[in-house]
Structure formats: C-alpha cells, structure tokens
Amino acid sequence: MRAGDTLPPLEIPVTRTLIVAGAIASRDYQDVHHDAELARQKGSPDIFMNILTTNGLVGRYITDHFGPAAVLRKVVIRLGAPNHPGDTLVLTGTVEEVDGDTATVRVVGANGLGSHVTGTVTVTVPSGGAG
Numbered sequence: 001m002r003a004g005d006t007l008p009p010l011e012i013p014v015t016r017t018l019i020v021a022g023a024i025a026s027r028d029y030q031d032v033h034h035d036a037e038l039a040r041q042k043g044s045p046d047i048f049m050n051i052l053t054t055n056g057l058v059g060r061y062i063t064d065h066f067g068p069a070a071v072l073r074k075v076v077i078r079l080g081a082p083n084h085p086g087d088t089l090v091l092t093g094t095v096e097e098v099d100g101d102t103a104t105v106r107v108v109g110a111n112g113l114g115s116h117v118t119g120t121v122t123v124t125v126p127s128g129g130a131g
Helices: 016-025 036-041 051-066
Strands: 006-013 071-079 088-099 102-111 114-124
Touching: 006 051, 016 051, 051 071, 051 088, 051 102, 051 114, 088 114
Parallel strands: none
Antiparallel strands: 006 088, 071 114, 088 102, 102 114
8 A cells, every 4th residue: 555546436326225223333323314395394305424424434445445454543524415315425535645554545436416425534544454
C-alpha cells in the first residue's frame, strides 16, 4: 500500500430493504427511513438512508479491500446528497498517506444526485494483510 494507490470502485444498489434494514439495525426508527408517505410529507421524495448505514458501508468498502485483518482506527465522514431507493451508491477511494502499517484513505461515495458521502478512514493492516 502506497500513497496515491486507488481502490477499485464498489457499486451498491440502494434498495428500500437496505435503507430500512440499516435503520432498524442501528435502532434509528425515524419515519423518514422507513415510511415513504411521512418522508414525502416532510419534503423528501422518498425514504432515505441514515448516516449509520452509510458509515457501515464505508467501513465495509475499506475492509473488503484491505482484508479481514484490517482494523478501522478512525472514520470521519460527511453526508451530502441523500441515498434514495432505486439509486446506486458508488464508493471510490485513494490512499492519501501511509505510516508503517497504517494508511489514511480518502473515500467518496456518489449516487445519481451527486456526492452522498465524503471522508477519510484510517486503517491499520497488519503485515501480510491484503491491499
């Protein structure tokens, strides 16, 4: 792993089931994450993904690339355009810096509306790990 390395993109279909399951798994029972009619009443065209689901998908993206021994040390993300059912989230990443077995990876996740998530992940990959 070297600064400047790029990770292959990961395409994730944004389904109604993914949005609702992520909200339930993170105990986020806000109606905008599971009730389309109430979401519309609040100004959204449909339900949308919560930040904890996005955070989990970013973590999955990093560990899928660096392997099961990878340890996420720090995840800092910022949300942008919402993820609605029927869209596709495409995650991409670039290694910004490497210090021994620890790397900082810039992650961007885009959908049909634009940038859904941006941020950095600090990951430690023990010797012999993937990447």
